[in-house]
Amino acid sequence: MNQFEGNAKIEDVLEDQVFYAGSTCGVSMYPMLRHRRDTIVIKPVEGRLKKYDVPLYKDNERYVLHRVIKVLPDAYIIRGDNCINKEYVTDDMVIGKLEEFYRNPKDVSKIKGADAKPVNMNGFKYKLYVRVMHYSFPIRFMYRKCRNLLGRIKRKIKGEQMR
Numbered sequence: 001m002n003q004f005e006g007n008a009k010i011e012d013v014l015e016d017q018v019f020y021a022g023s024t025c026g027v028s029m030y031p032m033l034r035h036r037r038d039t040i041v042i043k044p045v046e047g048r049l050k051k052y053d054v055p056l057y058k059d060n061e062r063y064v065l066h067r068v069i070k071v072l073p074d075a076y077i078i079r080g081d082n083c084i085n086k087e088y089v090t091d092d093m094v095i096g097k098l099e100e101f102y103r104n105p106k107d108v109s110k111i112k113g114a115d116a117k118p119v120n121m122n123g124f125k126y127k128l129y130v131r132v133m134h135y136s137f138p139i140r141f142m143y144r145k146c147r148n149l150l151g152r153i154k155r156k157i158k159g160e161q162m163r
Contacts, residue, residue, distance in 0.1 A: 010042065010056065010063060011095050019043045020096065028080030029054075029065060032129065038103055040065070041118070042096040049076060052130050054098035057089050065098060069134060081133050084141050 013020045020042040024033050033040065042056050049055055053068045055078070066087065070077040076094075078087045100118035120126060 011058075014042065014044050014096055019099070024065065028083050029067075030082040032081055032133075033065070033101060038101050040101045041099050043099045045094055045097045048091070049094065049097065052134070055089070055094045056096045056098065057093040058095055059087075059089075059093065063095070067130070067133075079137075084137075084144055 010020050021039060023036050023039055025035060027035055045055065049068050049071065051068055051071055054065060055068065055076070056063060056065050057078075058064070064087075066078040066080040066083070068076045069079050069086070075088050075090045078089050079085065098121075100121060102118055
């Protein structure tokens with residue numbers, strides 16, 4: 001996700017409150033996280049990240065929430081579920097890690113209540129989703145490239161017909 005709502009710096013909230021809860025903006029982690037519809041809970045990172053963790057990191061002045069696809073000795077290769085580009089992120093860029101998220105909560109202040117249940121990030125469904133998204137990447141990559149190419153061809157043909 002590209003940016004988060006509010007004026008408070010997330011790193012300050014994590015220092016004061018131990019966790020940050022809020023909604024996301026953007027579609028880079030779609031279909032797992034939906035633009036302004038789901039609520040995320042970020043907690044500080046303890047130790048190194050593992051493959052498939054979802055860290056929150058700061059790139060210049062924007063917050064980004066993407067999945068670790070490979071752990072390197074001094075960095076991570078990260079990509080959003082709905083993205084095709086890889087990003088290289090170092091430990092000093094990482095602010096926190098996605099610990100849980102809620103689908104369509106009615107009231108963010110009541111996310112710990114009985115009516116809202118977090119998505120089980122240790123459950124079979126979530127782990128299956130993560131692996132399907134990871135291993136289907138080559139197919140999704142080719143689909144996007146072909147769709148973009150066909151769109152350019154279509155626009156070029158339309159442009160020639162207009163002349």
